[in-house]
Amino acid sequence: MTYKNRNIAAKILARTKHDQVIALTGARQTGKTTLCEDILPERANVPYTYISFDDPVERLRFQNNAIAILEAMDTPVVILDEVQKIPALLDPLKYVVDRQKKFPLDQRKVFLITGSSQLLLLKGIRETLAGRVSLFNLFPFSLSEVLESDLTPLLTKIWENGTLDKKDVRLLDILPPKTIRMATSVSDEHKIWGGYPPVWLRKEIPDKINWLKDYRKTYLERDISDVGQVANIDTFALAQKLLCARTAQLFSISEVARDLSVAVNTVKRYIDLLTLSFQCFLVQPFHENIGKRLIKSPKIYFPDVGLNQAILGETVVESGASYETWVFSEILKWAQLQSIEPEIYFYRTPAGMEIDFLISAKGKILPVEVKSSPKVGYADARSIESFMTHHNSLVPLGIVIYSGRKIIEIRKNIWGIPDWLLFGGL
Secondary structure, X not given: OOOOOOOHHHHXXXXXXXXXXXXXXXXXXXXXXXXXHHHHHHHHOOOEEEEEOOOHHHHHHHHHHHHHXXXXXXXXXXXXXXXXXXXXXXXXXXHHHHHHHHOOHHHOOEEEEEEOOHHHHHHHHHHHXXXXXXXXXXXXXXXXXXXXXXXXXXXXHHHHHOOOOHHHHOHHHHOOHHHHHHHHXXXXXXXXXXXXXXXXXOOOHHHHHHHHHHHHHHHHHHHHHHHOOOOOHHHHHHHHHHHHOOOOEEOOHHHHHHHHOOOHHHHHHHHHHHHHOOOOEEEEEOOOOHXXXXXXXXXXXXXXXXXXXXXHOOOOOOHHHHHHHHHHHHHHHHHOOOXXXXXXXXXXXXXXXEEEEEEEEOOEEEEEEEOOOOOOOHHHHHHHHHHHHHOXXXXXXXXXXXXXXXXXXXXXXXXXXXXXXXXXXX
16 A cells, blocks of 8 residues: 655654654544554664554553563564553653663664654653653644655745745746646645545545544544543533634633633633644744743634634634635644754734744744735735844745745745745645
8 A cells, every 4th residue: 555655754764863762643643653554664674563552452461561571572663552542651661761771872772652642642751751752743744745745845945045046936937737737736625625634535525524523523522531621521612613713813812711601721721732632733923032922912723724624614714814724734844844943933013014924943034924815916025024124134035925826026035935836845
């Protein structure tokens, strides 16, 4: 069987040369088991042992004698799937890893542990394996993954070089029309259905919708109920819906608390559960004064546009907010792949000037404006130009992401770039 390549695989494999424990978390059904059982071993080309703790027999076997079993494994790579179902394993794993430190690096086993529930897994990792583990998240398919591209995305080139190369500006002139039609078609579909792998295995619209609805039901009835921190699942489900309807907007906890008729601390707990389970993300505002970032209202994003349909039902998110949400999800997936993962902020002044995203790391900033339109013009770059004027040493250029088919310089060093070309790796 052929599988879509996962971009994070290369970074995980690189870490296996130096780190003994690698933890892979992510929402349910993002493809962690496929990545660990099929894609990574094939690409690493080394012997491996795979154990899934979905199997109650394996859970019982390890509960009785975990240290002896782990030490007896003779493959270079050991994959332990769904570790959150046997949290008592983390202490024996720590013991085995510490004992291996006396071995030469090339004789130490690498343990790759996964868990569908970051809610349960990360608490144990932080308490038991702190300083011994590399953490990765597996998100739903990105646009480049569904396009099955193995080329460097244009966004990566811009980020690394701090400029837009002339040959990339001319890229649309040499791409075959068939390639452009395919890329825009897949991009349009991705903006509707999001990236969960099972959705892409289903061809009919009712099948896609039913899977997404079942996924949300499973999330509420299993993932959240298992945590045991929610007294009323119906209230939590309503909170999820109200928050999802605010995607790409400034977020006020007190406002949501009033709408739900619950305490502010209850909403805070709901937000913690949603963020830990990868259902939503909070983006903080950018200020030169770091302390200010912690006291201003963040923006909230529910990153998978397909799942948002199941959460909201008949409620419709404004098209601009939905498009901005999709762009955020692509930037989020892209950021994790960089050598130094950049921070993502938004920018807003008291006078109302706003930039949708600032990508920041290594002493540089890339301002990104998002326009849900097939055309962009001079006015769309006004905020970025103003920001660049006041931060010229940190900001070599800016980009406006839109859904058209041309790369155009809107203002000096501010470029309008089609989304499918920026993220697709064509």
